[in-house]
Each structure stands twice: as structure tokens, then as C-alpha cells.
Amino acid sequence: MQMDSGTELAIRAVVRGLFHSDAINANQVRAVMSALKDAAGAAMDRREPATAKELVALCKGVHLDTAVSAAEAG
Numbered sequence: 001m002q003m004d005s006g007t008e009l010a011i012r013a014v015v016r017g018l019f020h021s022d023a024i025n026a027n028q029v030r031a032v033m034s035a036l037k038d039a040a041g042a043a044m045d046r047r048e049p050a051t052a053k054e055l056v057a058l059c060k061g062v063h064l065d066t067a068v069s070a071a072e073a074g
Contacts, residue, residue, distance in 0.1 A: 003054045011058060016065040029068040033059045037070075 015032055018024045040055035063070060 002050060003058070008054070008058055008061065012061045012065050015062050019066045019068070026066075026068045029062065029066050030070065033062055033068075033070050036062070 015024075015029065019026075019029050036055050036059040040052040040059070043049070043052035043055060059070070062068075
């Protein structure tokens with residue numbers, strides 16, 4: 001199953017909107033990105049590299065949209 005670009009853009013828009021309206025904070029955005037990376041790992045375990053690639057791309061898109069790093073520095 002492949003995620004269409006409309007779905008990816010909608011997910012990114014929701015996370016971006018919630019973050020920029022202060023409905024969620026940076027730690028919550030990091031949790032979303034972590035969950036996406038975990039799902040990508042699970043997809044690889046199931047030998048679904050295309051799905052894993054899409055989930056990683058979605059995570060990168062969330063990062064670009066919010067400028068929240070995947071892991072807190074320090």
C-alpha cells in the first residue's frame with residue numbers, strides 16, 4: 001500500500017498547524033516523528049521497504065514544516 005501525496009500533505013499540514021498554533025509543543029512533535037520512525041522500522045521488519053521510505057519521508061517533511069529537530073540536543 002502506498003501513501004498518496006495528498007495524504008502526506010494533509011498529515012504534514014495538520015501537525016504543522018497544531019504546532020504553529022501552540023496546540024502541541026516541540027516534544028509532542030518529536031513524539032510524532034519518533035512514532036513515524038518506529039513505524040518505518042516495523043515496515044522494514046515486514047519487508048516493506050517502499051512503505052518504510054514513505055514514512056521516513058513523512059517524518060522529514062514534519063521536520064521541515066516545524067523546524068523541530070528529531071532529538072533534543074544536549
